[in-house]
Structures are given as structure tokens and as C-alpha cells.
Amino acid sequence: MGTKQIFTIRQAVYADLSAYTDLLQRCYRHAYTDEGIGLTADCFSKDVFATDDTQRFLAKQIAESDTQKTWLAFEDDVLVGTVTRALLSDGEAEIKGLYVLPEYQGRGIGKKLYALALEFAGERDLVLDIYCHNTKGIQMYERWGWKLDTTRGEKGYFYRHWPEWPEGLQAKCQYMRLVRDKG
Numbered sequence: 734m735g736t737k738q739i740f741t742i743r744q745a746v747y748a749d750l751s752a753y754t755d756l757l758q759r760c761y762r763h764a765y766t767d768e769g770i771g772l773t774a775d776c777f778s779k780d781v782f783a784t785d786d787t788q789r790f791l792a793k794q795i796a797e798s799d800t801q802k803t804w805l806a807f808e809d810d811v812l813v814g815t816v817t818r819a820l821l822s823d824g825e826a827e828i829k830g831l832y833v834l835p836e837y838q839g840r841g842i843g844k845k846l847y848a849l850a851l852e853f854a855g856e857r858d859l860v861l862d863i864y865c866h867n868t869k870g871i872q873m874y875e876r877w878g879w880k881l882d883t884t885r886g887e888k889g890y891f892y893r894h895w896p897e898w899p900e901g902l903q904a905k906c907q908y909m910r911l912v913r914d915k916g
């Protein structure tokens with residue numbers, strides 16, 4: 734019992750792709766399955782995460798570059814969380830892929846990963862996009878000072894379709910922005 738944080742964080746390397754894929758597949762299926770809008774668990778199946786298209790996307794996300802870093806959180810040897818920070822050409826930074834395994838949530842791991850991404854973004858304003866049905870995630874970002882970014886998309890909203898999903902299935906998403914205090 735207790736709140737002792739015994740997780741460690743390091744940057745991702747290409748060899749993490751398989752574990753990273755498993756982590757995201759479990760997190761996506763848990764967070765985004767919503768039969769009411771047609772997003773069945775099958776939309777986030779292991780098969781969907783194994784396609785060339787998805788693997789290319791995930792490999793690109795963990796690849797380090799001058800502008801992008803991905804961190805992984807481990808508890809013992811188990812990969813339990815991740816975040817990616819990308820610097821954008823217009824002087825902003827983007828937070829992508831902030832995920833913690835359901836059974837490890839609520840213990841401060843997400844906040845620690847988020848703080849790391851923020852630290853490496855310097856004073857840049859931050860942007861992200863998020864599924865509208867992820868109300869818990871949106872509320873969390875709002876508590877942390879983020880707002881709907883009406884300058885992007887259609888007044889802040891857009892629709893996402895994965896090629897692996899049934900034809901015509903569109904999931905509503907929104908852009909959010911955190912304006913940094915430049916001191």
C-alpha cells in the first residue's frame with residue numbers, strides 16, 4: 734500500500750516497438766471503444782494494430798529526431814505508460830500519445846509523463862488533438878489549463894477515420910491548445 738512511485742522513465746528506442754504496440758492497443762481499446770458511435774472493440778483489435786499502416790505510424794511515433802521524443806514509463810519490467818512530444822515548424826509543440834495502462838492509472842504516472850513532455854517543450858504553446866468521446870481526457874486537460882482550439886479544423890473540431898475501420902465510420906475529434914506563460 735502507499736503512494737510510493739517506483740516507476741522509471743526512459744526514452745523509447747526502435748526495439749520497443751512490439752511492447753509499445755501492445756501498450757497502445759490495450760490503452761486505445763479500453764479508452765476509446767464506444768459502441769454508441771460505432772467504435773467497437775474490433776476497431777482497436779490486435780489485428781488492427783498489426784497492419785503495415787498502423788505499424789508504420791507507431792514506428793514513426795517512437796523514432797527519435799531533432800524534433801520528436803517519446804518516453805516510456807516502466808514499473809519493474811512492465812511498460813505501463815508513454816508520451817510523445819513533437820516540435821512543430823510554427824514554433825508550437827504537440828503532445829501525442831499520452832497513455833497509461835488502465836490498471837496503473839490514478840497513481841501519478843500520467844502526470845509525470847506529461848510534465849516531462851512540457852519541460853522539453855520550453856516556452857512553446859502546446860497543441861494536441863483528442864477524441865470528443867474521451868470526456869475524462871478532455872476534462873483532465875481542461876483542469877490543466879487547455880482549451881478548445883477554435884483556430885484549427887472546423888471551429889476546433891474534425892473527424893478521424895482509420896483505414897482499418899468499417900467504411901464511413903468517422904470519430905469526432907477536437908483540437909486543444911495550452912497557451913504558455915512567457916513570463
Ligand SMILES: CC(C)(COP(=O)(O)OP(=O)(O)OC[C@H]1O[C@@H](n2cnc3c(N)ncnc32)[C@H](O)[C@@H]1OP(=O)(O)O)[C@@H](O)C(=O)NCCC(=O)NCCS
Pocket residue numbers: 760764829830831832833834837838839840841842843844845862863867869870873876
Ligand atoms: C490520461 C492518462 C494518461 C492519465 O494517466 P494516469 O497515470 O492515470 O494519470 P495521473 O494518475 O497522473 O492523473 C492524472 C489526472 O487524471 C485524473 N485521473 C486519473 N485516473 C482517473 C480516473 N480513473 N478517473 C478520473 N480521473 C482520473 C487524476 O485525478 C489527475 O487529475 P488532476 O491532476 O486534475 O488531479 C490515462 O488516464 C489514460 O491513459 N487515459 C486514456 C487515454 C487518454 O485519455 N489519453 C489522453 C488523451 S490522448
